[in-house]
Structure formats: structure tokens, C-alpha cells
Amino acid sequence: MNFKTWQLWTTSASVLLLCLIYYCIGYELERSQFWLLFSLYTSALVLSAYLYKSGLKLKYLIGLSFLFKLIFLFSIPELSQDVYRFIWDGMLNNLGLNPYLHLPAELIKSDSVNQESLSPSLYENMGSLSATNYSTYPPVAQLMYALTYSIAGSNLLLNVVLLRLIHLLAEAGLVVFGLKILKRMELPKTQILFFILNPLVILESTFSLHFEVIMLFFLALSLYYLYSSKTCISALSLAAAVASKLLPLMFLPLLFPFLNKKSIYFSRRQIITYLKFVTVVILGLAVAYSFFWDFELVSKNFKTLALYFSSFEFNASFYYALRWIGYQWNGYNMIGVFGKLLSIITLIIILYLSFKQKRINFKTLMIYMLLASTTYNLLSTTVHPWYIMLPLFISVFTKYKYMLLWSWLVFLSYSAYKIKGVEENHWLVGLQYLAVMTLLIYEVIRRQKFIYRK
Structure with missing residues (x-):
């Protein structure tokens, strides 16, 4: 058997094995079966890496990535309960109820709402944490959930299928504009595969239906037009990204040195x-939120968002170290203090990057965006696997590869989900962050020469 024949057989076997792995995860596996899940996930990552190195043309690998995603088309998400809240919010929008103003736990018991129009199964499956908090999903997400529910009604599977098709369309757009950016930056187009062929993206976006990929499509659109000096279209696209998921707001300060065309700080043209x-970003957001505006919206939405920094904790790094210190010091969980402190430190680091240089080029902007989003996740009190899809996507436009390691190790966080309840394994959490930060520090030191002024 010659080399080409052997390579054809091994490539075909890899594709078939990946299809089988994704089918098992999508249709046969339960979230509590962690070690089987992590073994299959690791195998999928290894096989994907093999396909990346196999010599297959880029267009075929892109096609395969979408083939793998289509395997999940008719599966109900098992790794996350969030899909039930997505559909619940879509149901409320179709009933004329503002999802930002009504707690599911209160609404399900309310006499003012026709109980027959609500879905008890959605309420029961979304989980107590979601049921007792106001929705934080931004307007673009709400409009998508409303659209799919208006077509599918109470049919759970049809809602899921429609949402998946939206995700696939968004990811197709992301590929188109991602490749355009890579071409202009003179980076290998194959780097787009670090994102779209990555099992993390396939499972957390296509399977679990987290809205990151829609946000990232608009972010890719914004970056492309920013690179093309079409700032108005770029700003509108960034507004759409923020109206899909709020996180891209952190990048606004980083644009200040990029928009400077002179070699002095705070030039008049730069400021204007x-x-x-x-x-334009603010106006775009104002239009998006106008569909849901109510005087109570700001206070209730802010109240729920604040919980991410003062109450919620999962798969954290520096925060868990500070939490341990807090217990030794005061004997109780000081998340209210440390959550705010870490948020302030994140803001300071982003502002430092924003004013570090008078003027930066697009490559440096990508590096700063990557470091900013990485910092946000490292200092956050809650890091679910899908949260790191943002820095993973930004890393495609840089030479940093630590996000590939993190996209593997972040799946260790699923060890927390037991048959009954959630209990984290802090040894696995520590292993994850030790490995990621070691590689991050190594790459930052090694690649300092790539951070330069234009």
C-alpha cells in the first residue's frame, strides 16, 4: 500500500470516527458521564488536528466542519439547560411579555397570565438558577428566539432545528469574512479551521446553541470593515455584536489608538x-433595545448582570485563589468584594492596553483584543466553556496558539456536573489554568517582537 492510499484510508477513517463521536455525544451521552465525554472530546480534538494536517484542501475541510455540525441537527442539547430558557424567552416575546421584566419563577405562578399559554416543561428543564433570574440575553438574541418560536410554537425539536439553522448561517458568514480578514493580514487561510473545526465550537455552538457564534459573525463583519476603513459600517456591525452578546463592549477602548492616524497622543482627528x-455604536444599541424598552429594564437587567460578579462562580482561576484567602481571613466567601476587584483590574488592564501606544496597526489591535478577552476570562468568577469562544476566534488572526490548549482543557469543567447537583473538582480546575497560563506566559514572552507600532 503506497503512501497516498494509506493517507486516503486514514483520512476517511478519521472522518467516520468523528461522525461517530459527534453522534454519540449528540444522541447517546448524558452530561454526568464526564470521563466518557472528555475522552470522546479529546479524541475529536486529536482527529480534527489530524485532518488539519492531512493535506486536504481548505474548502473540503470547511465542508467537513459543516458536515459534523449537521450531525446534531435533530438532537436536543444535553450539555447545557440554556436552550430551554432561550425558547422560554421566545415564547414570552410571542405572548407580548417582556423577557427582561418577568422572572420565570414568578410568572409560572402568576394569576395574571393565561397558564395554558406557558410551557411548564420549559420551566422545569431550564433549572432553578435560570428560573429565578431575569433574562440577560440581548435584543438580537431575543429577536431570534421570538422568530423561531413564532414558527415552531411549543414544538421543542422544531425550535432547536430552526435555531441550529440560524447558527449554521451565521457561521457560514463568519467563515466568509474571517477568510477575507486573514487574506488581508497575509496570514494562512487555514487558521480559520482553528475555530470552525474545533470540537469546542461544534459542541457549544451547534449542539448547545449558545449565541456566541452569531455575536462573532457580527464581530467579524465589524473587523473586516474596520480594516477596510469603513468605520460607520464597522460601528453598526459592532453594535449588532454587542446586541447579540455584551462582551465585545470591552473592545471599544482598544479602538482609540487604532483610529489614530498621526504620531501624537489625542490628536483632534483621532478624538473626532x-x-x-x-x-454610532450607542445609537445602534439604542435602536436594538428600543424594541424592549421599559423604565424597569435597566435596573432589572443590571441586577442580574451584577450577579455574574457578586454571586455566580464556576470554573474560575484567580478568583478561587482569592476566595480561599478570604475564607482564611474572614471565614466566609468574599465574592462580593473580590468579584468587583477583579472586574476593576480587568478594566485597568484594558485601559492600559488602550493607551500604551499612540498608534497601533490592525495586527496589534488583534493581539490586544486577544489579551483583553483572555484577561476578562482569567479574572472572571464564572467561565463556562462557551465563554472562551470569543478569545478563541480572535486568536485566529494572531500567531498565538494558547487558546487551542484552553479549548481542550476547558472541557474539564464538565466534571462538575453530577447526576444530582454540581460539585467542582478543584484539582482539575487548577490543572486547566496552570497549563493555560504557562503556555500564555511563554508565548507572550516569546512573541514580544510581534507587538509593534505601525
């Missing part, structure tokens, strides 16, 4: 261009 950009 930046203010115009920010104004």
Missing part, C-alpha cells in the same frame, strides 16, 4: 473619529 464611532 473615535467619538463618531462610539456614537
Whole structure:
């Protein structure tokens, strides 16, 4: 058997094995079967890496990535309960109820709502944490959930299928504009595969239906037009990204040095261009939120968002170290203090990157965006696997590879989900962050020469 024949057989076997793995995860596996899940996930990552190195043309690998995603088309998400809240919010929108103003736990018991129009199964499956908090999903997400529910009604599977088709369309757009950006940056187009062929993206986006990929499509659109110096379209696209998921807001300060065309700090043209950009973003967000506006919206939405920094904790790194210190010091969990402190430190680091240089080029902007989103996750009190899809996507446009390691190890966080309840294994959490931060520090030191001024 010659080499080409052997390579054809091994490539075909890898594709078939990946299809089998994704089918098992999508249709046969339960979230509590952690070690089987992690073994299959690791195998999928290894096989995907083999396909990446196999010599197959880029267009075929892109096609295969979408083939793998289509395997999940008719599966009900098992790794996350969030899909039930997505559909619940879509149901409320179709009933004329604002999802930002009504707690599911209160609504299900309310006499003012026709109980027959609500879905008890959605309420029961979304989990107590979601049921007792106001929705935080931004307007674009709400509009998508409303659209799919208006077509599918109470049919759970049809809602899921429609949401998956939206995700696939968004990811197709992400590929188109991602490749355009890579071409302009003179980076290998194959780097788009670090994202779309990655099992993390396939499972957390296509399978579990987390909204990151829609946000990332608009972010890719924004970055492409920013690179093309079409700042108005870029700003509108960034507004759409923020209206899909709020996280891209952290990148606004980083655009200040990029929009500077002179070699002095705070040039008049730079300030005017930046203010115009920010104004368009704000106006775009105002239009998006106008569909759901209510005077109570800000207070209730802010109250729920604040919980991410003062109450919620999962798969954290520095925060868990500080939490241990807090217990030794005061004897109780000081998340209210440490959550706010870490948020302030994140903001300071982003502002430092924003004003570190008078002027930066697009490559440096990508590096700063990657470091900013990485910092946000490292200092956050809650890091679910799908949260790191943002820095993973940004890393595609850089030479940093630590996000590939993190996209594997972040799946260790699923060890917390037992048959009954959630109990984290802090040894696995520590292993994850020790490995990721070691590689991050190594790459930052090694690649300092790539951070330069234009």
C-alpha cells in the first residue's frame, strides 16, 4: 500500500470516527458521564488536528466542519439547560411579555397570565438558577428566539432545528469574512479551521446553541470593515455584536489608538473619529433595545448582570485563589468584594492596553483584543466553556496558539456536573489554568517582537 492510499484510508477513517463521536455525544451521552465525554472530546480534538494536517484542501475541510455540525441537527442539547430558557424567552416575546421584566419563577405562578399559554416543561428543564433570574440575553438574541418560536410554537425539536439553522448561517458568514480578514493580514487561510473545526465550537455552538457564534459573525463583519476603513459600517456591525452578546463592549477602548492616524497622543482627528464611532455604536444599541424598552429594564437587567460578579462562580482561576484567602481571613466567601476587584483590574488592564501606544496597526489591535478577552476570562468568577469562544476566534488572526490548549482543557469543567447537583473538582480546575497560563506566559514572552507600532 503506497503512501497516498494509506493517507486516503486514514483520512476517511478519521472522518467516520468523528461522525461517530459527534453522534454519540449528540444522541447517546448524558452530561454526568464526564470521563466518557472528555475522552470522546479529546479524541475529536486529536482527529480534527489530524485532518488539519492531512493535506486536504481548505474548502473540503470547511465542508467537513459543516458536515459534523449537521450531525446534531435533530438532537436536543444535553450539555447545557440554556436552550430551554432561550425558547422560554421566545415564547414570552410571542405572548407580548417582556423577557427582561418577568422572572420565570414568578410568572409560572402568576394569576395574571393565561397558564395554558406557558410551557411548564420549559420551566422545569431550564433549572432553578435560570428560573429565578431575569433574562440577560440581548435584543438580537431575543429577536431570534421570538422568530423561531413564532414558527415552531411549543414544538421543542422544531425550535432547536430552526435555531441550529440560524447558527449554521451565521457561521457560514463568519467563515466568509474571517477568510477575507486573514487574506488581508497575509496570514494562512487555514487558521480559520482553528475555530470552525474545533470540537469546542461544534459542541457549544451547534449542539448547545449558545449565541456566541452569531455575536462573532457580527464581530467579524465589524473587523473586516474596520480594516477596510469603513468605520460607520464597522460601528453598526459592532453594535449588532454587542446586541447579540455584551462582551465585545470591552473592545471599544482598544479602538482609540487604532483610529489614530498621526504620531501624537489625542490628536483632534483621532478624538473626532473615535467619538463618531462610539456614537454610532450607542445609537445602534439604542435602536436594538428600543424594541424592549421599559423604565424597569435597566435596573432589572443590571441586577442580574451584577450577579455574574457578586454571586455566580464556576470554573474560575484567580478568583478561587482569592476566595480561599478570604475564607482564611474572614471565614466566609468574599465574592462580593473580590468579584468587583477583579472586574476593576480587568478594566485597568484594558485601559492600559488602550493607551500604551499612540498608534497601533490592525495586527496589534488583534493581539490586544486577544489579551483583553483572555484577561476578562482569567479574572472572571464564572467561565463556562462557551465563554472562551470569543478569545478563541480572535486568536485566529494572531500567531498565538494558547487558546487551542484552553479549548481542550476547558472541557474539564464538565466534571462538575453530577447526576444530582454540581460539585467542582478543584484539582482539575487548577490543572486547566496552570497549563493555560504557562503556555500564555511563554508565548507572550516569546512573541514580544510581534507587538509593534505601525
